[in-house]
Amino acid sequence: xxxxxxxxxxxxxxxxxxxxxxxxxxxxxxxxxxxxxxxxxxxxxxxxxxxxxxxxxxxxxxxxxxxxxxxxxxxxxxxxxxxxxxxxxxxxxxxxxxxxxxxxxxxxxxxxxxxxxxxxxxxxxxxxxxxxxxxxxxxxxxxxxxxxxxxxxxxxxxxxxxxxxxxxxxxxxxxxxxxxxxxxxxxxxxxxxxxxxxxxxxxxxxxxxxxxxxxxxxxxxxxxxxxxxxxxxxxxxxxxxxxxxxxxxxxxxxxxxxxxxxxxxxxxxxxxxxxxxxxxxxxxxxxxxxxxxxxxxxxxxxxxxxxxxxxxxxxxxxxxxxxxxxxxxxxxxxxxxxxxxxxxxxxxxxxxxxxxxxxxxxxxxxxxxxxxxxxxxxxxxxxxxxxxxxxxxxxxxxxxxxxxxxxxxxxxxxxxxxxxxxxxxxxxxxxxxxxxxxxxxxxxxxxxxxxxxxxxxxxxxxxxxxxxxxxxxxxxxxxxxxxxxxxxxxxxxxxxxxxxxxxxxxxxxxxxxxxxxxxxxxxxxxxxxxxxxxxxxxxxxxxxxxxxxxxxxxxxxxxxxxxxxxxxxxxxxxxxxxxxxxxxxxxxxxxxxxxxxxxxxxxxxxxxxxxxxxxxxxxxxxx
Numbered sequence: 359x360x361x362x363x364x365x366x367x368x369x370x371x372x373x374x375x376x377x378x379x380x381x382x383x384x385x386x387x388x389x390x391x392x393x394x395x396x397x398x399x400x401x402x403x404x405x406x407x408x409x410x411x412x413x414x415x416x417x418x419x420x421x422x423x424x425x426x427x428x429x430x431x432x433x434x435x436x437x438x439x440x441x442x443x444x445x446x447x448x449x450x451x452x453x454x455x456x457x458x459x460x461x462x463x464x465x466x467x468x469x470x471x472x473x474x475x476x477x478x479x480x481x482x483x484x485x486x487x488x489x490x491x492x493x494x495x496x497x498x499x500x501x502x503x504x505x506x507x508x509x510x511x512x513x514x515x516x517x518x519x520x521x522x523x524x525x526x527x528x529x530x531x532x533x534x535x536x537x538x539x540x541x542x543x544x545x546x547x548x549x550x551x552x553x554x555x556x557x558x559x560x561x562x563x564x565x566x567x568x569x570x571x572x573x574x575x576x577x578x579x580x581x582x583x584x585x586x587x588x589x590x591x592x593x594x595x596x597x598x599x600x601x602x603x604x605x606x607x608x609x610x611x612x613x614x615x616x617x618x619x620x621x622x623x624x625x626x627x628x629x630x631x632x633x634x635x636x637x638x639x640x641x642x643x644x645x646x647x648x649x650x651x652x653x654x655x656x657x658x659x660x661x662x663x664x665x666x667x668x669x670x671x672x673x674x675x676x677x678x679x680x681x682x683x684x685x686x687x688x689x690x691x692x693x694x695x696x697x698x699x700x701x702x703x704x705x706x707x708x709x710x711x712x713x714x715x716x717x718x719x720x721x722x723x724x725x726x727x728x729x730x731x732x733x734x735x736x737x738x739x740x741x742x743x744x745x746x747x748x749x750x751x752x753x754x755x756x757x758x759x760x761x762x763x764x765x766x767x768x769x770x771x772x773x774x775x776x777x778x779x780x781x782x783x784x785x786x787x788x789x790x791x792x793x794x795x796x797x798x799x800x801x802x803x804x805x806x807x808x809x810x811x812x813x814x815x816x817x818x819x820x821x822x823x824x825x826x827x828x829x830x831x832x833x834x835x836x837x838x839x840x841x842x843x844x845x846x847x848x849x850x851x852x853x854x855x856x857x858x859x860x861x862x863x864x865x866x867x868x869x870x871x872x873x874x875x876x877x878x879x880x881x882x883x884x885x886x887x888x889x890x891x892x893x894x895x896x897x898x899x900x901x902x903x904x905x906x907x908x909x910x911x912x913x914x915x916x917x918x919x920x921x922x923x924x925x926x927x928x929x930x931x932x933x934x935x936x937x938x939x940x941x942x943x944x945x946x947x948x949x950x951x952x953x954x955x956x957x958x959x960x961x962x963x964x965x966x967x968x969x970x971x972x973x974x975x976x977x978x979x980x981x
Contacts, residue, residue: 372395372489372490373395373396373397373487373490374394374395374396374397374487374490374491374492374493375396375397375398375399375483375486375487375490375492375493376390376391376396376397376398376399376493376494377399377401377480377483377492377493377494377495377498377502378398378399378400378401378405378408378409378416379400379401379402379404379405379494379495379497379498379514380402380404380405380408381495381496381497381514381515382495382512382514383513383514383515384408384412386512386513386514387414387512390493390512391414394493396493397416397417397487398414398415398416398417399416399417399418399419399483400416400418400419400821401419401476401498402419402821403821403824403825406418406821406825418821418822419479419821420479420820420821420822422479422482422483422486423475423478423479423482427478427482428475428816428817428820429816429915430663431471431474431475431478431663431816432471432815432816432817433746434474434663435467435470435471435474435816436467436746436749436750438470438660438661439463439466439467439470439750440463441459441466441657441660441661442457442458442459442460442463443457443459444656444660446653446656447459447650447653447656450646450649450650450653451646451650453642453643453646453684453688453691454688454691454692454695454722455721455722455725456691456717456718456721456722457721458646458684458687458688460717460721461683461684461687461714461717461718462679462680462683462684462687462714463712463717463750464712464713464714464752464814465521465679465683466679467750467814468813468814469521469675469679470672471814471815471816471819472813472819473668473672473675474663474668474816475816475819476498476501477501477663477668477671477672478663478664480498480501480502480505481504481505481664481666484502484505484506485505490508491506491508491509491510492506492508492509492510493509493510493512494509494510494511494512495511495512495514496511496512496514497514499511500671501671504666504668504671521678521679521682521683554604554605554606554622554624554625554626557605557606557612557615557622557624561606561612561615561616561622563619563620563621564619565595565621566593566594566595568593569593569594569595570594570595570704570705570976570977570980571594571595571596571597571701571702571703571704572594572595572596572597572703572704572705572706572707572976573597573599573697573701573703573705573706573707573719574596574597574598574599574707575599575600575601575706575707575708575709575715575716575719576599576600576601576602576603576708576709576713576715576716577598577600577605577709578603579605579606579611579614579615580610580611580614580876581789581876582788582789583614583792584788584789584791584792584969585788585791585969585972585973586614586615586617586618586620587614587617587618587969588788588969588970588973589618589619589620589973590617590618590619591970591973592973592974592977593977594973594976594977595621595701596618596620596621597620597621597622597623597697597701597703598615598620598621598622598623599623599624599697600624601624601625601690601693601715602713602715605622605624606622623697623700625693628693628696628697628700629693629696630696639685639688639689639692640685642688643684643685643688646684647677647680647681647684650677650680651677654669654673657669657673657676658670683714687714687718690714690715690718691718691722694715694718694719694722695722698722698723698726698728703723703726703728704728704729704976704980705728705729705730705731705976705979705980706719706720706723706728706729706730706731707730707731707733707762708720708730708731708732708733708758709732709733709734709735710732710735710751710752710753711732711752711753711755711756711757711758712750712751712752713752716752717757720757720758729759729760729979729980730757730758730759730760731758731759731760731761731762731976732753732755732758732760732761732762733762733785733972734753734761734762734763734764734768734787735753736753736894737892737893737894737896737897737919737921737961738753738768738771738919739892739916739917739919740767740768740770740771740919740920741916741917741918741919742917743915743916743917744916744917744919745775747815747914747916751814754772754775755772755777759781760781760782760783761777761781761782761783762783762785762972762975763782763783763784763785764784764785764786764787764961764962764963765784765786765959765960765961765962765963766784766960766961766963767920767960767961768961769782769784783975784963784964785963785964785968785971785972785975786962786963786964786965786967786968786971786972787962787968788968788969788972790897790898790901790962790965790966790968791965791966791967791968791969793878793898793901793902793965793966801883801884801885802843802844802885803843803844803845803846803883803884803885804838804843804844804845804846804884804885804886804887804888804939805845805846805847805848805877805880805881805884805886805887805888806831806834806835806838806845806846806847806848806888806889806890807848807850807877807887807888807889807890807893807895808827808831808847808848808849808850808855808856808858808890809850809855809889809890809891809892809893810827810849810850810855810856810890810911811823811824811827811856811911811912812852813854815914817912817913817914817915818912818914823911823912823913826911827856827890827911827912828856828858828861829932830890830909830911830932831847831856831858831861831862831890832858832861832862832865833932833935834888834909834932834935835847835858835861835862835865835866835869836865837935837936837939838939839865839866839869840936841936841939841940843885843939843943844868844869845862845866845869845870846869846870846871846872846880846884847862847869847870847871847872848872848877848880849871849872849873850893851874857871857873858871859871877895877898878898878902881895881898881899881902881904882902884904885904885943886904886905886907886939886942886943887899887904887905887906887907888906888907888908888909888935889906889907889908889909889927890908890909890911891908891909891910891911891912892908892919892921892922896908896921896927897921897958897961897962899954900926900954900955900957900958900961901955901958901962901965903951903954903955904951904954905928905942905947905950905951905954906926906927906928906950906954907927907928907930907935907938907939907942908922908927908928908929908930909930909931909932909935910929910931920957920960920961921957921961924953924956924957925949925950925953926950926953926954926956926957927950927954927957928942928950
């Protein structure tokens with residue numbers, strides 16, 4: 359029995375934890391605070407901001423886990439993302455030669471690392487407050503009920519579970535100056551379908567029946583414009599198959615494709631599914647899911663952390679993901695089957711090997727003995743500590759036949775980790791073919807490229823990392839403004855990237871935030887480039903002879919990539935940033951520029967001729 363005093367407040371000296379999330383009203387929280395001796399623990403960044411705004415003290419949710427425990431959760435997430443390879447389960451998941459489980463790998467990692475962070479942290483909280491009642495919303499009561507029967511459930515707003523991919527919103531530039539708007543997944547798909555109908559009518563390339571066919575997947579038209587230009591010089595047939603992004607979305611992209619003589623393929627060209635086959639497909643998928651559900655004993659033993667099986671709590675989330683994605687991906691499988699029947703491909707080129715459409719192409723390509731190629735799409739952490747992360751992000755080429763890398767740095771990294779050097783080809787990158795290492799004009803602005811915390815890494819999910827990212831952008835804006843320099847912020851194109859507009863507008867309304875489009879022109883005209891953490895835009899800056907400062911935010915334990923070890927980039931904490939900006943802009947920085955160019959030469963080969971090198975290699979490799 360809980361004893362209360364004259365003022366109605368709990369006199370028990372034991373402290374009760376309140377797990378606070380945004381579904382709980384502040385009034386309800388304050389009434390519990392008045393009634394009991396409590397420790398308030400905000401569950402995420404939003405709930406933290408609510409408490410901070412209302413001057414309510416709290417204990418950080420992340421403080422209950424050690425660094426080693428966070429690392430263990432990340433490693434376990436990667437391990438369990440291979441659940442579909444279990445001998446008894448993989449047989450169940452086969453649909454037309456494709457293991458359906460492999461198609462949800464990337465989204466599964468996102469979901470599971472967030473789930474495990476909450477599950478294990480709540481377990482640790484329950485261990486600290488062993489004899490106490492726990493106060494939380496209905497959302498998190500199921501977690502606590504795994505560890506205690508003494509749970510007080512607060513009235514809270516309903517919150518529907520939304521899968522990560524369904525909640526993404528993409529920044530769209532309408533081509534009228536810097537006018538951007540966000541668009542959800544459904545609306546983006548509608549626009550994509552409209553664009554495909556338009557392109558199918560107007561783009562009718564001739565097919566050279568006497569030449570080989572090569573398939574490029576998810577190739578951004580503008581980003582790879584130089585590659586498209588070179589395609590018309592070769593007799594081979596190049597088929598472009600984009601399922602996540604439109605190939606044509608404006609006059610420029612249309613012109614590029616028309617002049618390239620490439621063949622565009624999409625669902626409208628490939629779809630030949632009748633109502634009876636649709637019914638059969640759905641029935642087949644339902645049988646697979648039913649057979650998966652009766653493997654409960656396997657999942658109970660597999661989904662375990664610290665001898666605690668979290669499967670009973672996780673399985674509803676798991677099957678929500680499975681049921682929604684398996685049906686939609688089975689349709690994608692049939693489209694690829696029709697695509698591979700339509701053309702006799704000699705090669706399939708991809709930019710990652712973990713995406714659902716990429717996995718479909720890899721698995722069906724292997725069945726038909728079609729060579730697969732992984733085209734490097736960005737700089738990676740070329741460190742031993744980052745190897746596992748690189749593998750599970752699909753950038754290392756474990757499932758393909760050939761790896762087409764940018765240059766020596768990435769060639770050496772793959773060689774070091776045991777890949778067949780005959781299958782690693784230094785191609786360079788077509789996206790840099792138009793770049794010149796001559797001096798570029800400068801305008802009076804500093805460029806900040808953001809690359810915020812992701813949703814797939816437990817260290818990125820911490821309040822410390824999220825806050826540090828926001829505070830770093832804020833501080834950089836303040837410093838640059840105080841030095842009377844103009845600032846342009848280009849945010850990372852990821853749909854869930856943090857938008858700093860409301861923050862920087864309060865600091866200086868003249869700061870521009872660019873949310874979409876190519877960053878290269880912005881780099882070309884800047885006087886100094888500031889990068890948060892590590893990003894491919896560092897290489898862009900080297901090639902355009904721009905000094906680079908990297909401000910670290912994340913601490914994922916990946917170590918230092920090559921670009922941070924060769925004096926080509928200033929690694930700077932926020933405390934010394936103002937001094938270094940002034941030094942770089944006022945003094946000569948020729949040594950850093952020279953180091954940057956040397957670094958770029960190691961990172962990228964065949965500068966200016968990568969497109970020709972790539973297309974020539976494909977032709978020669980299949981003579």
